[in-house]
Amino acid sequence: RQREASSRRMGLFDAAQLQRQITATGNVLIIDDNPRQAERLMHALGATHRCAYETDPQAALKIAAGRVDLLVLNLTVRAFDALRFVAQLRSSEATRQTPVLGIFNADDRPVLLKALELGVNDVLPKPVDSLELIARARTQIRRKRYADFLRTSLDKSLELAVTDPLTGLNNRRYMDMQLAQLMRRHLKTDEEVSVLLLDIDHFKRVNDSFGHDAGDEVLREFAGRLGINVRAIDMPCRMGGEEFVVIMPDTDSDSARIIAERVRSQVAAAPFALADGRTLDVTVSVGVATLTGLGDSIEAMLKRADEAVYEAKRAGRNKVVL
Numbered sequence: 001r002q003r004e005a006s007s008r009r010m011g012l013f014d015a016a017q018l019q020r021q022i023t024a025t026g027n028v029l030i031i032d033d034n035p036r037q038a039e040r041l042m043h044a045l046g047a048t049h050r051c052a053y054e055t056d057p058q059a060a061l062k063i064a065a066g067r068v069d070l071l072v073l074n075l076t077v078r079a080f081d082a083l084r085f086v087a088q089l090r091s092s093e094a095t096r097q098t099p100v101l102g103i104f105n106a107d108d109r110p111v112l113l114k115a116l117e118l119g120v121n122d123v124l125p126k127p128v129d130s131l132e133l134i135a136r137a138r139t140q141i142r143r144k145r146y147a148d149f150l151r152t153s154l155d156k157s158l159e160l161a162v163t164d165p166l167t168g169l170n171n172r173r174y175m176d177m178q179l180a181q182l183m184r185r186h187l188k189t190d191e192e193v194s195v196l197l198l199d200i201d202h203f204k205r206v207n208d209s210f211g212h213d214a215g216d217e218v219l220r221e222f223a224g225r226l227g228i229n230v231r232a233i234d235m236p237c238r239m240g241g242e243e244f245v246v247i248m249p250d251t252d253s254d255s256a257r258i259i260a261e262r263v264r265s266q267v268a269a270a271p272f273a274l275a276d277g278r279t280l281d282v283t284v285s286v287g288v289a290t291l292t293g294l295g296d297s298i299e300a301m302l303k304r305a306d307e308a309v310y311e312a313k314r315a316g317r318n319k320v321v322l
């Protein structure tokens with residue numbers, strides 16, 4: 001049963017897409033100061049790949065930062081320092097992962113060793129054997145494609161793991177991680193941290209009168225209004241059900257109250273429209289809490305926010321309470 005579950009999870013990844021990526025034609029940039037040799041390399045690789053040729057290292061760096069799958073670099077060039085060029089490639093974020101195939105003089109071991117140390121992925125001695133070049137280029141391009149695929153898959157998985165599927169807001173897992181991190185920072189730097197806890201008023205009635213799907217629509221619309229009424233540094237999260245939290249780094253309670261009031265009034269200001277044309281009035285009760293130094297904790301702050309929400313409900317709902 002475990003194997004079944006894991007193969008279903010694997011289904012999240014598009015195996016056909018992976019196959020296409022791995023067998024696809026690559027973009028190859030050849031860097032050489034010898035036009036005749038460059039021509040020969042282009043001729044060998046051109047049957048399978050899209051090839052371009054560059055003599056100037058600065059221009060090559062710019063091109064390499066784009067969609068290049070393989071660099072074929074003549075390490076014996078005289079016009080510039082090929083090893084320095086490799087070091088530059090490896091020190092820039094955009095080209096750090098780009099495979100480099102180095103062509104070296106068979107009797108120049110120091111250059112070979114230095115090139116490998118600097119991060120050249122594979123090497124070919126001069127004179128270049130075309131079939132060997134084709135084979136080594138293919139291996140490097142496949143490796144790059146597979147690494148790209150894994151990186152994108154990982155990014156997607158991480159994104160899914162911290163996103164609430166209904167509203168697209170951050171989920172509770174994200175909220176817990178961010179709050180823990182802010183707490184560590186708070187203890188080191190005294191940075192002020194506030195949270196809003198928002199609980200939609202009489203949400204059960206929305207479900208009861210309009211149906212559960214309408215309830216979901218309201219949650220999405222609410223999430224949208226929440227998102228546009230907080231600041232760029234704030235992190236709106238859906239904690240669960242009809243309860244939301246906004247994490248506010250570097251924010252004291254006065255500023256937090258202002259944002260809370262803005263959200264509350266923008267929710268109440270205009271009725272929510274459902275897809276079928278019906279509209280309904282929605283209000284929200286908001287509790288504000290702020291971290292208060294050494295003896296405090298995230299749990300205690302959230303509890304204060306929860307108590308503030310309870311006060312807001314008791315005071316008639318559609319209110320902000322600190």
Ligand code: GH3
Nearest residue numbers: 199200201202203204205207212215216241242313
């Ligand atoms: P109060 O003003 O005191 O907060 O009243 P309330 O009705 O909002 O509070 P209560 O906590 O009693 O009800 C929350 C309701 O939210 C109950 C539950 O069915 C509903 N709910 C929770 N999650 C979802 C969801 O994902 N979609 C929908 N449509 N409803 C949900």
Ligand code: MG
Nearest residue numbers: 199241242243
């Ligand atoms: Mg609730």
Ligand code: MG
Nearest residue numbers: 199200202203
């Ligand atoms: Mg409740």
Ligand code: MG
Nearest residue numbers: 199200201203
């Ligand atoms: Mg509620």
